[in-house]
Amino acid sequence: MPVQPAGDDGTPPFPDADLMYIADLLAPPERDRYFGIRRFLQSSVRQPSIEYWNREEFPFGLLADMGKHGLGALQLDGSSTLFKGLMYVELARADVSLSALAGIHNELILGMISGLGSEEQKDRWLPGLKSFARLGAFALTEPDHGSDIAGGLETSARLDGREWVLNGAKRWIGAGTIADFALVWARDAADGEIKGFIVETDRPGYMATKISNKIGLRIMQNADIVLQDVRIPAGNLLPGATSFSRANELLRDSRAWVGWQGAGIQLAAFDVARAYALTRRQFGKELAGFQLVQQQLADILGNASASLALMAQLARIQQEGKLEMVQAAMAKATITRLARSSVAMGRSLLGGNGISSDYEMGKLFGDAEILYTYEGTYEVNSLIVGRAVTGKSAFH
Numbered sequence: 123m124p125v126q127p128a129g130d131d132g133t134p135p136f137p138d139a140d141l142m143y144i145a146d147l148l149a150p151p152e153r154d155r156y157f158g159i160r161r162f163l164q165s166s167v168r169q170p171s172i173e174y175w176n177r178e179e180f181p182f183g184l185l186a187d188m189g190k191h192g193l194g195a196l197q198l199d200g201s202s203t204l205f206k207g208l209m210y211v212e213l214a215r216a217d218v219s220l221s222a223l224a225g226i227h228n229e230l231i232l233g234m235i236s237g238l239g240s241e242e243q244k245d246r247w248l249p250g251l252k253s254f255a256r257l258g259a260f261a262l263t264e265p266d267h268g269s270d271i272a273g274g275l276e277t278s279a280r281l282d283g284r285e286w287v288l289n290g291a292k293r294w295i296g297a298g299t300i301a302d303f304a305l306v307w308a309r310d311a312a313d314g315e316i317k318g319f320i321v322e323t324d325r326p327g328y329m330a331t332k333i334s335n336k337i338g339l340r341i342m343q344n345a346d347i348v349l350q351d352v353r354i355p356a357g358n359l360l361p362g363a364t365s366f367s368r369a370n371e372l373l374r375d376s377r378a379w380v381g382w383q384g385a386g387i388q389l390a391a392f393d394v395a396r397a398y399a400l401t402r403r404q405f406g407k408e409l410a411g412f413q414l415v416q417q418q419l420a421d422i423l424g425n426a427s428a429s430l431a432l433m434a435q436l437a438r439i440q441q442e443g444k445l446e447m448v449q450a451a452m453a454k455a456t457i458t459r460l461a462r463s464s465v466a467m468g469r470s471l472l473g474g475n476g477i478s479s480d481y482e483m484g485k486l487f488g489d490a491e492i493l494y495t496y497e498g499t500y501e502v503n504s505l506i507v508g509r510a511v512t513g514k515s516a517f518h
């Protein structure tokens with residue numbers, strides 16, 4: 123299998139895709155940690171993930187190893203925004219599904235419980251979550267409401283004495299079949315506000331069905347969830363999550379995380395395309411020696427570098443507390459557009475072997491489609507930017 127660890131071949135001066143030395147912006151201790159985790163991901167996660175992806179199976183062993191490297195606690199361990207982002211890059215470079223799991227886990231699950239949860243909720247869930255011993259799912263999207271979820275959300279919550287009673291359906295919920303709990307967004311029947319609830323997955327009336335036959339993110343166990351008169355204690359409402367604006371702050375940060383993923387998938391596309399071009403021979407010489415092939419490698423690397431540089435600057439403004447939805451949406455839309463183009467070039471560069479996920483590029487090709495669509499589609503993120511620069515909403 124033509125899988126090489128990134129930067130293994132020291133012959134050309136620039137074998138590594140981080141041409142602009144973005145990783146050098148990290149302070150030395152974080153830089154050492156970055157290279158250590160990157161080696162682990164390239165040597166222990168990248169190759170094994172292919173078979174799991176093919177089988178649509180979840181690699182619990184790999185997740186435990188990721189936990190040992192601290193990837194389950196990035197949100198709470200004091201890491202810089204750039205370090206956390208570069209972790210998402212390297213995760214996506216090794217496997218996009220596992221980067222999705224780590225991103226949702228850190229940005230949305232840890233972010234929500236630590237930022238919006240009660241002391242009791244923090245004590246109960248955070249220790250297990252930090253090592254990946256426990257998993258949460260982020261349940262916002264519904265079968266009939268995706269892009270218009272903020273206005274259209276139908277799942278209901280009704281306070282009955284000391285319990286909330288939840289009814290409704292959710293779709294596409296990552297880790298919905300394997301998580302210990304779902305963070306469910308539901309509309310309070312009393313005041314009409316959208317609120318966040320912790321729903322343990324073993325509660326009677328919680329039913330999750332795996333969504334199979336996906337063309338990408340096949341390791342992530344996405345689920346259709348039905349909530350039928352699910353009763354949870356009053357204390358399972360997150361005290362800080364009592365309106366959709368709180369969800370929106372988290373969604374801003376998770377859009378930025380998808381930007382990092384989009385950069386990472388392009389580094390992976392470059393790694394795979396470069397390795398293939400250097401080994402595959404046609405017309406008596408390596409593909410790497412043909413001008414048109416070099417053009418494609420240069421284009422993928424240019425897209426990847428532009429994406430990474432954009433995210434490095436986004437990390438700076440995020441660290442300073444200046445990140446707004448418009449920057450996150452612009453980065454997410456732009457980078458996933460570039461990512462789609464990069465993996466398409468990589469796919470064609472591998473010829474027929476680009477069609478098989480065994481050569482990785484086919485896997486990246488499918489995964490890029492998910493990045494383009496989740497956390498707000500390309501179109502919806504573009505409309506957020508359009509509204510910010512014109513003052514006119516074109517959503518409806």
Ligand SMILES: Cc1cc2nc3c(=O)[nH]c(=O)nc-3n(C[C@H](O)[C@H](O)[C@H](O)COP(=O)(O)OP(=O)(O)OC[C@H]3O[C@@H](n4cnc5c(N)ncnc54)[C@H](O)[C@@H]3O)c2cc1C
Nearest residue numbers: 260261262263268269294295296496497498499501502517
């Ligand atoms: C693999 C995967 C994992 C996911 N994980 C999660 C998860 O863990 N938790 C969760 O809550 N959700 C999750 N999602 C849901 C995801 O966020 C939604 O799929 C996404 O927001 C789009 O919603 P939709 O699929 O309903 O598409 P729709 O909203 O029906 O959109 C269909 C098309 O119409 C376009 N469109 C819609 N409105 C407009 C408009 N006003 N103007 C122009 N074009 C428009 C869209 O851009 C899109 O092209 C996941 C989705 C996928 C595919």
